[in-house]
Amino acid sequence: MTAATSLLSLRGVRKEFPGVVALDDVDFEVRPGEVHALLGENGAGKSTLIKVLTGVYPRDGGEMSLGGETLSPQSVGEAQAAGISTVYQEVNLLPNLSVAQNLLLGREPRRFGLTDWKQMNAKARETLKRFRLDIDVTRPLGAFSVAIQQLVAIARGVDQRAKILVLDEPTASLDASEVEVLFDILRDLRTAGLGVVFVTHFLDQVYALSDRITVLRNGRKIGTFETAELPRPKLVEHMLGYELQGTASSHASRGTVTEGNDAALEMDSACVSGSVQEISLAAQSGEAIGLAGLLGSGRTEVCRALFGLDTLSSGRIRRNGRDVHITSPRGAIAKGIALCPEDRKANGIVGELSVRENIALALQARRGWWRPIPAREKRAMAEKAITDFKIATPDADKPVRLLSGGNQQKVILARWLAIAPDVLLLDEPTRGIDVGAHAEILRLIHQLCERGMALIVTSSELEELVAFSHRVIVLRDFRQIAMIEGEDITEDAVLQAIAS
Amino acid sequence: MTGPKSIISTLQRHGALWPLVALGLIWLVIIIVNPGFFAFTIQDGRVFGGVIDIFNRGAPVALIAIGMSLVIATGGIDLSVGAVMAIAGAVAANLIVGTDLPAPLIILAGLGAGLAAGLLNGTLVAGFGIQPIVATLILLVAGRGVAQLLNDGQIITFQNEAFAFVGVGTLLGLPMPVWLVLFVLAAMLLITRRTALGLFVEAVGANASASHYAGVPVRAIKLTVYAIAGLCAALAGLVATADIQGADANNVGLWIELDAILAVVIGGTSLMGGRYSLVLAVVGALIIQSLNTAVVLSGIPPKFNLVIKSAVIVAVLMLQSPVAQAQLASLRRRFTA
Numbered sequence: 001m002t003a004a005t006s007l008l009s010l011r012g013v014r015k016e017f018p019g020v021v022a023l024d025d026v027d028f029e030v031r032p033g034e035v036h037a038l039l040g041e042n043g044a045g046k047s048t049l050i051k052v053l054t055g056v057y058p059r060d061g062g063e064m065s066l067g068g069e070t071l072s073p074q075s076v077g078e079a080q081a082a083g084i085s086t087v088y089q090e091v092n093l094l095p096n097l098s099v100a101q102n103l104l105l106g107r108e109p110r111r112f113g114l115t116d117w118k119q120m121n122a123k124a125r126e127t128l129k130r131f132r133l134d135i136d137v138t139r140p141l142g143a144f145s146v147a148i149q150q151l152v153a154i155a156r157g158v159d160q161r162a163k164i165l166v167l168d169e170p171t172a173s174l175d176a177s178e179v180e181v182l183f184d185i186l187r188d189l190r191t192a193g194l195g196v197v198f199v200t201h202f203l204d205q206v207y208a209l210s211d212r213i214t215v216l217r218n219g220r221k222i223g224t225f226e227t228a229e230l231p232r233p234k235l236v237e238h239m240l241g242y243e244l245q246g247t248a249s250s251h252a253s254r255g256t257v258t259e260g261n262d263a264a265l266e267m268d269s270a271c272v273s274g275s276v277q278e279i280s281l282a283a284q285s286g287e288a289i290g291l292a293g294l295l296g297s298g299r300t301e302v303c304r305a306l307f308g309l310d311t312l313s314s315g316r317i318r319r320n321g322r323d324v325h326i327t328s329p330r331g332a333i334a335k336g337i338a339l340c341p342e343d344r345k346a347n348g349i350v351g352e353l354s355v356r357e358n359i360a361l362a363l364q365a366r367r368g369w370w371r372p373i374p375a376r377e378k379r380a381m382a383e384k385a386i387t388d389f390k391i392a393t394p395d396a397d398k399p400v401r402l403l404s405g406g407n408q409q410k411v412i413l414a415r416w417l418a419i420a421p422d423v424l425l426l427d428e429p430t431r432g433i434d435v436g437a438h439a440e441i442l443r444l445i446h447q448l449c450e451r452g453m454a455l456i457v458t459s460s461e462l463e464e465l466v467a468f469s470h471r472v473i474v475l476r477d478f479r480q481i482a483m484i485e486g487e488d489i490t491e492d493a494v495l496q497a498i499a500s
Numbered sequence: 501m502t503g504p505k506s507i508i509s510t511l512q513r514h515g516a517l518w519p520l521v522a523l524g525l526i527w528l529v530i531i532i533v534n535p536g537f538f539a540f541t542i543q544d545g546r547v548f549g550g551v552i553d554i555f556n557r558g559a560p561v562a563l564i565a566i567g568m569s570l571v572i573a574t575g576g577i578d579l580s581v582g583a584v585m586a587i588a589g590a591v592a593a594n595l596i597v598g599t600d601l602p603a604p605l606i607i608l609a610g611l612g613a614g615l616a617a618g619l620l621n622g623t624l625v626a627g628f629g630i631q632p633i634v635a636t637l638i639l640l641v642a643g644r645g646v647a648q649l650l651n652d653g654q655i656i657t658f659q660n661e662a663f664a665f666v667g668v669g670t671l672l673g674l675p676m677p678v679w680l681v682l683f684v685l686a687a688m689l690l691i692t693r694r695t696a697l698g699l700f701v702e703a704v705g706a707n708a709s710a711s712h713y714a715g716v717p718v719r720a721i722k723l724t725v726y727a728i729a730g731l732c733a734a735l736a737g738l739v740a741t742a743d744i745q746g747a748d749a750n751n752v753g754l755w756i757e758l759d760a761i762l763a764v765v766i767g768g769t770s771l772m773g774g775r776y777s778l779v780l781a782v783v784g785a786l787i788i789q790s791l792n793t794a795v796v797l798s799g800i801p802p803k804f805n806l807v808i809k810s811a812v813i814v815a816v817l818m819l820q821s822p823v824a825q826a827q828l829a830s831l832r833r834r835f836t837a
Contacts, residue, residue: 307713333715347713352706352774353699361703365715369696415714 007032007195008053008071008084008164013062015048022048024219025062030164030195035186037198037210037227041239041434044216046199050166053197054086055079067163085157086166093153095142100124102141103156131155131185147178151185158189165189166197169432177294183209201432203232204461215239239435262321264454265337265423267306270315275301276478278315281471283423283454288445290469291458292494298478299458300342303425306456307339308332319423333366336422340412340429342458344405348412351401355393356382358400358411363418385414390440406437413444424448426457430464442468462491474498515768515820519783522766522816526790533798546670550793552678558789559677560585560736561756565763565781566681566688567732570725572764575705575773576625576632578729581760583643584617585737585753590650592738593747596658603662610738611731617643618730622723640757647749657746667742677739681782684732688778701725705773759788766816787816 008030015023023045030036040046051057053064055073064071066082073079076086093102100121101108109119124137131151141149150170157165170182186196186209198210206213206227213230215222215238222238263282270279276298283289291299304310306317308326316323319335326332329339341347350358360378367373373381382396389410393403400411409429416424426445430438445468448455459465465472472489474482474497482497511517530537530550537550555562564581571578588610595606617639624635669676692698700721703711712718733753740752765771766787767780791812795805818824 309713329713330715330717339713341713346707347709350703350707350710350714353703357699357703361699361711361716362714364696364699365711365717367696369700369721372694372696372699 005032006030007067008197009065010049010053011063013049013052013064014060015052015057016060020219022219023052023059026216026219026221028214028221029224030197032163032193032195033190034211035190035196035198035209037200037206037213038216039199039206039213039235039239040216041436044239045219046216047168048219049216050086050168050197050199053079054084054166083161083163084166085162085164086168087150087153087157087170088168093141093149093156095149096140098138099128099135099141099144099152100137102152103127103137105156127155128152130188132181145178147181150178151182154182154185158194162194164195164197166199168199169201170198179205201434203235206235207232236435240439263318264320265306265456266318266321267302268316268318270305270317271313272301272305272310273313275310276305276475279305279475279480281456281473281480281483283456285422285452285454286449287470288449288455288457288468290465290472290489291456291475292462292465292472293475293498297475299475300427301478302475303339303341303427303456303458306332306423306425307337330365333362333419333421337425338362338416338419338421338423339425340409340416340427342427342431344408344412344432349400349408352399354397355386355391355400355403355411356396359385359396359414359418362415366419381418385411385418389414389444404434404437406433406441409433409441410437413441421453423454423456426455428458428460430459430461462494466491466494514780515777516780516783518816518819519766519768519780519787522812522819523783523787523790526787526794526812530790530794530797533794537797542673545673546675547673552674554786554789554793555678555681556675557793558785559681560740560753561759561763561788562681562782562785563684563732563736563739564729564756564760565767565785566684566778567725567729568757568760569764569767569769569776569778569781570688570692570701571632571729572761572769572771573701573705573773573776574722574725575708576722576725577636577761577771578621578726578733579633579636579757580617580621580639580643581729581733581736582753582756583640583647584614584730584733585740585756586644586647586747586749587617587650588614588734588737589741589747589752590647590656590749592663592741593656593658594650596660596663597656603660603665606663607666607738611734614730614732614734614737615727616730617734618727619723621730622726625726626719626722644749647747651747651749655746655748655750659745664742664745667739667744677743680735680739684735685778685782688728692778697721697724702774702776706775760785762813763788766813768820788813 006029010026010028013023013026013028014021026045026049028049038046038049048057052059055075055078058074066084071082073082073084094105097105103124104120109116109123111119121137128135128137131154133148133151133155135144135148141152154165154167154170190196198206200206210227212224213227213235214224215235217239264285266282267279271277279302281289291302293299301310305312306326308328308331311327317326318324324335326335326337332339345351350361356378359382360373364373379396385391386393386396391403391407391410391414393407400408403411429441433441442464445455445457457465457468466489469489472484472494473480474484474494476498484493484497508517511520527538540547540549542548568578568581591613592606592610595601595609621636621639624630624638625632666676666680671679692701700711700716703714703716704718704721708718737753741747763784764781766784767777769776769781788809791809792805795808796802800808
């Protein structure tokens with residue numbers, strides 16, 4: 001224990017759900033003017049802790065105090081009134097109302113009993129000035145980017161006389177420059193004495209911003225550490241509970257690909273109107289091509305064009321040297337191409353259906369509706385996938401929406417591997433998933449390459465991109481600006497190409 | 501494993517508990533007001549009894565509810581089923597009066613008209629991306645108009661025993677409409693559950709975009725379910741037309757789309773799409789018909805019929821709502837603890 005006074009303090013907090021102890025005797029402390037990162041794998045208890053803190057769940061034991069006073073919020077409203085503001089991963093404001101209305105919802109300045117619009121807009125502009133946001137506050141919130149909506153949500157949170165600001169994965173949908181803006185603001189708030197609780201999957205951001213780190217695992221607190229004194233591999237070990245196996249070290253397989261053969265998949269000066277322009281790339285069997293670039297640089301759009309979701313306006317796509325015309329995902333699948341989409345929830349999982357049905361879906365679609373996969377075969381397929389990919393689910397009948405993000409991603413991978421594609425497109429396969437699943441998916445990429453599959457992978461995390469790519473294509477503003485090969489692939493080289 | 505508790509929990513897992521409880525309660529009311537209602541008698545080789553009567557009268561709604569289930573499971577809706585009934589009836593009646601075609605061909609022609617109507621709906625929804633409620637509203641209005649034109653504004657009556665058999669005939673002691681419901685239910689269960697059609701329907705309804713990415717032919721599936729709904733509606737129209745031996749374009753199947761949608765919803769299928777149950781949709785249709793019968797038998801003036809029906813349906817839906825289910829679960833915990 002240090003001598004610094006604590007702003008928020010939790011002692012021995014316990015929370016049980018039927019059959020599960022979600023939080024077991026957890027201590028947690030936030031000092032004024034610190035950013036405290038709360039880390040752990042999915043299921044570690046982060047969300048539960050935050051929900052107990054913000055009044056969503058009542059706690060089953062332990063004590064909480066804020067600024068020396070006992071804290072027992074019975075609702076989100078009570079927690080807010082006490083000074084705890086929360087910003088969630090998904091912006092939960094009202095997109096059809098104006099920015100000003102969102103900022104001051106429920107606290108609108110009134111005149112003769114009616115809303116005083118002039119004063120409200122002025123107040124909103126003033127609030128946002130602190131956040132260096134100069135936008136038209138009378139326009140609907142939904143007209144702005146997710147990043148700005150996120151900042152407005154934070155502005156609203158801080159504006160409510162907050163003492164503690166809880167950020168639950170606030171950066172998952174932001175690109176690098178937007179994250180910087182957010183971080184600058186958080187640093188300002190820290191200087192102003194606010195305590196910030198920061199939950200994220202991005203370890204880079206933890207090291208860039210946080211002062212201290214608390215790690216949870218299986219509902220227990222593993223420890224609280226000074227960020228500067230905790231090296232990254234050690235942190236990952238704490239989170240996983242075992243020593244990390246080297247996933248980022250197998251550069252050895254690079255350069256073993258025989259040149260001269262026809263590429264498994266090739267794009268030749270491909271253009272899509274209103275989207276990517278003049279993209280040329282070739283993936284040999286057993287090769288992983290990395291697509292790098294900032295959010296919105298055209299990475300996803302390249303995958304869309306290859307999977308038949310967008311149609312080429314000019315240029316061509318070749319499979320094994322032959323021109324192919326792909327106009328739909330069905331067409332792409334018939335030619336041995338599969339895609340794990342970036343937006344897992346919207347385009348990947350069918351949440352209501354079971355794990356088994358989700359795994360069988362693509363294979364069944366290729367066989368046609370009149371040739372059902374026999375029940376026994378389907379069951380065996382699901383069992384094998386659950387074992388092979390270590391999918392954490394009690395059984396294959398569980399609706400897939402109840403699984404964590406990492407396990408959902410594994411289900412989608414299992415779905416595609418069931419049809420044994422020659423080319424696998426992975427659009428941000430590791431976004432928003434826990435460290436354990438992350439490592440397994442990287443391992444899988446290596447294995448698939450070794451088995452002779454051609455992979456095209458986009459990722460925002462340069463470190464992993466560098467680790468698995470045989471070739472990196474750098475995109476900016478829908479154009480290809482660089483290609484880096486072999487031993488030249490380093491984080492620095494890719495970063496320089498993006499920044500150039 | 502087969503104790504009463506495990507049966508109840510199995511029913512509950514399939515969402516079948518509350519619809520069956522509701523049906524049982526309504527039948528209980530009927531028995532109280534009319535103790536002899538459920539007695540079976542056999543006359544002229546035909547079984548008579550309350551259950552069969554309810555089944556027989558509820559056949560059109562049950563047939564339509566089967567097709568409607570699949571449409572709703574894809575996240576769609578078909579408002580045109582009543583109008584399609586009228587078209588099928590008009591086509592059949594005009595062919596009977598104007599030609600010498602044998603009854604089976606007339607039935608096929610009526611079904612063909614329903615299939616065409618369903619394909620039109622499906623094309624508007626799947627091909628042109630028009631919202632289902634709007635796309636099928638067009639045929640709800642236009643379909644009855646087409647039927648009126650076919651009938652030249654008249655009620656076409658006819659004498660044709662072979663065709664009338666569909667509506668009033670008896671086979672192995674049971675009325676023909678009952679057999680038709682059982683046959684269509686069995687056939688659709690076979691087609692959807694012994695192939696992958698049911699899986700695709702649920703996948704499209706639960707997440708059309710993800711299904712498209714997985715290679716499921718989303719448009720073809722949507723087209724298919726509207727075609728099936730059209731066929732089911734046409735069959736219901738033929739039953740109703742044969743029953744009265746006349747095609748009344750103005751009144752046949754009027755408002756039946758609402759009963760069919762209610763039957764599906766009472767059966768637990770969400771209007772958002774996804775999981776569905778054909779059997780429970782038929783149970784839902786039986787609940788609606790039982791209510792009609794109960795009101796008539798209890799001697800309450802028929803003008804109360806719609807209000808009472810609505811009240812009971814609201815009660816069933818409230819019992820099935822997540823809010824009530826959570827309350828019941830916590831009550832149960834308190835009692836077992």
